[in-house]
Amino acid sequence: MTTFASVLPAIVSEARRRRVVMGVAFALIALAALVTGMLWPKKYEASTTILAQESSIISPLMEGAAAATGNKNRASIARDVIFSRKVMSEVLVAGGWMATHPSPVEQDRIIDGIKARTKVVTAHDNLITISYSDSNPKRTYLVTRELAQLFISESLASKQRESRDAYEFINSQVEAYRKKLTDAEDKLKAYRDSNDDARPGSEADTNARISQLRSQIETARMDLMERRSQEGSLAAQLTGESEVNTVQTTGGIYETQMADLQGQLDKLLLTYTEEYPDVVRVRHQMQDLRQQMAQDDQRKAAAQLSGTPIALDSRVQFNPAYQQIKTQLAATRASTAAAAARLGASEAMLQSELQRSARIASSENVTSELTRDYNVNRDVYQDLLKRRENARVSMNLDAEQRGLTFLVQNPAVMPLTPSGLRFMHFSLAGIALSLAIPLGLLFCAVRFDPRVRSVERLEQATGLAVLASIPFYPTPNDRRRDRLQNLILLLMVAGVGVVYLAMFWLRLKQ
Template identity: 50%
Template sequence: MLKEARRRRVVLAALFAAIALLALVFGVFWPKKFVAETTILVQENNIIKPLTEGIAATTQVSDRADIAREVIFSQDSLDQLLADGGWDVSKLSPIKRDELIDRLKGHTNIETSKNGLLLRISYNDSDPKRVYDLTRDMARLFIAKSLASKEAESTSAYDFMNSQVEEYHKKLVAASDALQSYIASHPDASPGAIADTSARISVLRSQIENSKVQAAQFSSQAAAMGGSLSGQSQISTVQTREDVYRAQIAQLQSHLSQLLLTYTDNYPDVVRTRHQIDDLKQQLATAQTQKQAAAAVGTAIDNPVTFNPVYSNLQTQLAQIRGNLAAAHATEATSQQQLAVELARSQKIAQSSNEVAKLTNNFNTVNTTYQDLLRRREQARISMDLDRDKQGLTFKIQDPARMPLMPVGLRLMHFAAAGMLMGVCVPLGLLFLIARFDPRTRSADTLARATGLPVFASVPYYRDTHDDVLDRKRNLQWISIVIVVMIAYFGLYLIRVLNHI
């Protein structure tokens, strides 16, 4: 293999030079790629947050990278970015503009950190100044538009909540007026009317039951007293009966006059006294009739009599019992009338209570919604003030964009190193393949193994003067080729250093 390399050294050197120089040419004309990156810190004010927790709406961002991409690549933002990138937007055709926009989007990378607090924006292009300008402007556009959008959103939310509060305030006033108007026009529908009526009905029913019990007791006592009275003598002859009756009537009328000064005509004692007077007047009339009848036949019965004290006492008690009985019946009748009135009123209250309940429920519902809207409007106002003062969600450029000085990706040095490596490996690989698969015999041992016959002698190659000259010429050729390649590499390196590339 070494002999084959020496014999083909010029071809191998030429192949090495071709590969190395071709790689160098590729490296020179390979488009450079400059990258600029900026990092934005997205955070909420840690001092404001605990003070406004629960009373101000917080901004929740699910994917900041998608939001940043939507903001940066909006139509008005793209026009500004194209202008900042050095393109004249007014002279671009629609197709060229769309191509530039696709290129701009394809060369832009936006991503967030795992905790979502850092937003990284990077842009790559062949022009380092354009890379720097566009990366810087993308960050500024994102921050400015995000803050403006958030402030506009919170202002819109406050305006909406304020309009809802005003609308529900009108509904609340209307519901309150309807309820008060209905209660004013229906006195029975006032609060507590049902409880008062129920208590009144209960008291009247108790009075009716008590009056019935008392009437039964007085009726029983009157029957018993009548039996006792029938077994007693009524009078004794001390004075005329008419005088006795008149004296008793006068006494009872005096007592009745005293009672009327204090009580009404339906009072039980007044009713009882009148019953006693009526009984005595009836007895007086009976006595006078008997006296006139006796006088007509010539019989004198107008003898002085004396009343039986026991009989008089029993008669007085019977009159008292009858008066109590009459009073019990009067009380029962009055209570029945009042009960009927209260029952009729309770029916009217029941009819009005449904409408009152409906109006009250409507008022409570509107009032609950109104109070909730007031709370939400206050939250929206605080959120709007925080966004207006830039105290809520904040954006800070943590790592600003810098002018890229060196390209990234495949550079000239990579192509040069690869060219040198391939320039060495490819010729050696071809030399190995030639030596491995060339069918020509190059040694006696190889010939003996291939034919199975012994080799008695071999004739070596003898070099002459012409061969030495040719060998020196070939050495000069391959060394010159290698030197040219080295000079090309070194010269290009000096040019790039002098140009500060």
């Protein structure tokens, strides 16, 4: 197997023999790279970063009263906003392309080029980076700045349009439902005016009245039954009583009076002494009454002795119990008649209320339908009123830019150095390639050359040992030719170096 160490002497030998060719290749490659670097178009790139804020100080203060426009959607459609025809037309003016008055076809071609050189990257759903590259640094800066400004202005204008459109739509719905609510209210009012039983609360009043009348009827029936029973009882008692009462004789009266006086005396003696005037007075009355009783007994005894008939000295009066029962019976009969009248009146009113309840039930379906339409329209109308006020506040916030959600985090700056491959890159690449390509070709030529160039290769090929080798001895002509070739190689390398230094010096001067 051939190793690099075994091939290295052959490579050195071939390099010495073909040093002029290698020098020419070195110079051509180096100069070609230098020319390519000079002719390579410069590319300047500028970028700006816009922060789409998800919240602000005013957001929690207006929570529930205003609806904020979603920032995440704004960030996701940034590319559509920036690449819109309106924005691109403004960019053509800002970049100076319209100064030459290009045709519509040329404008489309320029716009396609601008879109190809423009990058829009969104990070974390709220950070938008706009990058633009061009061969002119000033135009790169102007276009990048204009893209950021146009994106922000278009986004704000879109927010304002969105808020205004939302408010106008909700306002139109409010007016439409206001008319529906008014019509439903007029229909319900007209039906209630034409039907007294369809007024609010009529059913509840009727049900309460029916319940009250039924309670009154039950009470009246119980009262009527009680009074009729009482009337029968009083009539039975009245038949068992006499209309008049006969009081006892005079002796009986005296005994009754004596018993009364004795009761008064016993009551007074419980509190007073025997000398108390009332006690003395009662005792005198009792004494007088005893005298009268004695006289009456003597008179009766004398009459019996003489055989003269004795007339009964009695008093006849009406029976008070009879009179009382008769009075109660008359009052009971009157109250019974009144209870019966109340019962009849209550039953009549109950029938009237039942008929009214039937009329209310028949009109309840129409009233329920009209009321349901009115309630639905009223609820929707009130909800739309709240939403309209919220939309009004949101529209005012967007109109006054109080809820600004876009902030230029990193503004665009003028690019001072081109991006991508520059002249220095081509120069360094040219030096590297001018060295690598000739050496690589030389190594390939030696490596794949079938000729025997070393003792080791000859021994490997023949399997025999080499006893001696004859070295090459140059002649004077060979030495002169070698010095000339070395001089030519040195001049080519020096020339390339001078050209490189001169170009670097010119670049630094610019």
